[in-house]
Amino acid sequence: MLNxxxxxxxxxxxxxxxxxxxxxxxxxxxxxxxxxxxxSAPWSKSPARIFADFQQFVQIVHSQLPGTWIYYVSMKPLRxxxxxxxxxxxxxxGDYIRTQVRVLFIDIRPAMLDAQGHPRRELFRMDGLHMNAxxxxxxxxxxxxxxxSRFGPASP
Numbered sequence: 001m002l003n004x005x006x007x008x009x010x011x012x013x014x015x016x017x018x019x020x021x022x023x024x025x026x027x028x029x030x031x032x033x034x035x036x037x038x039x040s041a042p043w044s045k046s047p048a049r050i051f052a053d054f055q056q057f058v059q060i061v062h063s064q065l066p067g068t069w070i071y072y073v074s075m076k077p078l079r080x081x082x083x084x085x086x087x088x089x090x091x092x093x094g095d096y097i098r099t100q101v102r103v104l105f106i107d108i109r110p111a112m113l114d115a116q117g118h119p120r121r122e123l124f125r126m127d128g129l130h131m132n133a134x135x136x137x138x139x140x141x142x143x144x145x146x147x148x149s150r151f152g153p154a155s156p
Contacts, residue, residue, distance in 0.1 A: 002025060002027070004021040004022065004025075005033070008037055009037060010034065010035075010037050010038045010043075010045075010053070011035060011050060011053035011054055011056075011057060012038075012053045012056075014032065014057060015056050015057050015060055018057070018060045018061065022060075022061060023060075023061070023064050023065065027065075027068055028067075028068060028069065028151060029068065029069040029070075029071060029147060029150070030069070030071070031071045031073060031106075031143065031147075032057065032070065032071070032072050033073040035050055035075045035086075035093075036076070036078075038050045038053070039082065039085055039086065047085055047088045047089045047092060048092075050089050051089060051092040051093060051096070054072070054093050054096070055096065057070075058100060058103055062102070066102075067102070069102045069104065069150065070103045070104070071103075071105075071106055071146065072093055072097060072103070072104070072105050072106065073108055073139070073143065074090045074093075074105065074106065074107045074108055075089060075090055075109075076108060076109065076112055076119075076135075077109055077112050077113055077118075077119040078128065078129060090109070093105065094107070106142065106146060108138075108139055108143075111138055111142060112135070112138065122134055123135035
């Protein structure tokens with residue numbers, strides 16, 4: 001596994017740098033978590049723009065690496081902001097992914113919500129935005145089995 005993520009990124013920036021951070025590695029799978037920052041002020045893009053950027057990401061990867069699997073991790077629930085936009089984008093991307101080959105949607109939202117449908121505070125740092133170790137451990141417990149089911153354990 002190779003982490004090529006960079007903090008504060010927007011999907012359009014991932015697209016811009018894909019030639020350096022995704023394509024050269026010719027990976028069997030790419031796990032993408034992006035989109036939250038696209039909604040942040042001051043640039044706050046529309047759901048349609050974020051969706052188009054995601055479609056472009058799929059096109060970039062599959063035009064060069066048609067056999068690579070793309071896993072999109074849904075936007076996480078936040079304590080503040082416009083959750084309706086987050087849900088709209090997740091739905092748009094999820095619907096699109098169902099029409100694609102070798103692209104899967106990993107919905108982490110249900111595991112991050114409490115019984116009342118609010119973000120589980122114990123998964124976030126004090127800012128309510130960034131995850132803490134417990135949040136990342138939860139994500140690992142969701143994402144790792146999905147990848148292992150397709151690719152098996154990593155070779156030594």
